[in-house]
Amino acid sequence: MQHINRYICPMKYDYSECIGSRLRKISRMVDSHFRQHLVDFDITENQMTILFAMSKMKKVEQGRIGKYLYLEKSTVSRNIKLLEKRGFVSRSSDYRPTVELTDEGYKMVETLTPVWLGIMDELVGVLGSSGLDGLRNLETKMRT
Amino acid sequence: MQHINRYICPMKYDYSECIGSRLRKISRMVDSHFRQHLVDFDITENQMTILFAMSKMKKVEQGRIGKYLYLEKSTVSRNIKLLEKRGFVSRSSDYRPTVELTDEGYKMVETLTPVWLGIMDELVGVLGSSGLDGLRNLETKMRT
DNA sequence: ATTTATATGTTGCATATACTACTTTTAACT
DNA sequence: AGTTAAAAGTAGTATATGCAACATATAAAT
Numbered sequence: 001m002q003h004i005n006r007y008i009c010p011m012k013y014d015y016s017e018c019i020g021s022r023l024r025k026i027s028r029m030v031d032s033h034f035r036q037h038l039v040d041f042d043i044t045e046n047q048m049t050i051l052f053a054m055s056k057m058k059k060v061e062q063g064r065i066g067k068y069l070y071l072e073k074s075t076v077s078r079n080i081k082l083l084e085k086r087g088f089v090s091r092s093s094d095y096r097p098t099v100e101l102t103d104e105g106y107k108m109v110e111t112l113t114p115v116w117l118g119i120m121d122e123l124v125g126v127l128g129s130s131g132l133d134g135l136r137n138l139e140t141k142m143r144t
Numbered sequence: 145m146q147h148i149n150r151y152i153c154p155m156k157y158d159y160s161e162c163i164g165s166r167l168r169k170i171s172r173m174v175d176s177h178f179r180q181h182l183v184d185f186d187i188t189e190n191q192m193t194i195l196f197a198m199s200k201m202k203k204v205e206q207g208r209i210g211k212y213l214y215l216e217k218s219t220v221s222r223n224i225k226l227l228e229k230r231g232f233v234s235r236s237s238d239y240r241p242t243v244e245l246t247d248e249g250y251k252m253v254e255t256l257t258p259v260w261l262g263i264m265d266e267l268v269g270v271l272g273s274s275g276l277d278g279l280r281n282l283e284t285k286m287r288t
Numbered sequence: 289a290t291t292t293a294t295a296t297g298t299t300g301c302a303t304a305t306a307c308t309a310c311t312t313t314t315a316a317c318t
Numbered sequence: 319a320g321t322t323a324a325a326a327g328t329a330g331t332a333t334a335t336g337c338a339a340c341a342t343a344t345a346a347a348t
Contacts, residue, residue, distance in 0.1 A: 015196035023171040052159035134278020
């Protein structure tokens with residue numbers, strides 16, 4: 001078999017242009033950068049994201065976190081459960097629980113914030129204003 | 145406790161500007177879009193990405209795929225194993241195996257390509273040239 | 289008020305991912 | 319040649335994610 005892809009010749013897009021795989025790849029790169037800086041703090045970049053979001057939302061229904069971060073409700077459920085086990089989050093015992101940072105959680109946010117600001121500075125330095133504009137652009141366009 | 149974050153007042157970046165979480169979120173949105181269109185083809189967006197990459201690389205050492213996609217070697221090992229189980233990929237039995245698409249694999253690439261082109265058209269329509277420029281910009285900057 | 293529909297949460301399952309430790313192979317050095 | 323160092327692969331473990339199925343609670347409709 002020759003395996004000649006009939007789309008290769010004048011294909012409108014090349015596989016390497018795939019928007020999905022490129023975003024995933026860039027995400028992995030940036031996340032890797034975050035992890036390198038978080039290695040001493042025993043927390044993942046995803047958990048940090050949720051802590052930061054919750055520090056702004058205060059006491060909220062769990063579901064709102066998923067809406068804000070575009071995360072499936074079951075994913076939120078499990079992520080929150082891990083953070084609760086770590087003592088960073090408290091949950092009301094309702095069926096539809098409201099969640100909230102504990103004192104430990106707020107302390108962790110304060111610990112992480114300067115580290116995060118440092119990482120941001122580095123990344124902004126790497127991406128430059130054009131890179132940031134690009135990211136904002138992507139976001140705006142995806143919202144609709 | 146007051147939970148007054150001393151960084152809130154004149155903090156250089158707001159948590160919502162986090163480059164990591166924003167990229168992750170956009171990735172989830174775009175991947176979700178891909179999944180919606182792939183639902184009839186019993187394949188994930190990640191597996192499609194590897195199939196497309198392999199269709200260009202032909203017979204390669206497994207490790208090269210990880211280099212190309214910025215994936216950890218163990219991740220590649222498992223992803224390839226799943227594709228092998230599906231019959232899309234064949235692996236030499238060496239300790240350091242070379243991998244290759246099977247005829248089934250190439251057939252799947254041909255099946256997926258028009259679908260993928262359609263998704264790309266939609267996404268390019270959503271993002272526009274400015275969104276695409278932004279993505280390219282991010283990539284260029286991350287490479288260095 | 290009862291029933292129905294919708295929204296929210298959790299659990300089971302499968303994939304995706306990275307890190308560590310271990311194995312094996314190849315390369316380098318002497 | 320023999321030893322050491324580096325590279326590549328795999329398996330174990332933990333987190334992250336989404337979907338389907340189910341449970342429960344709230345809202346809507348009659």
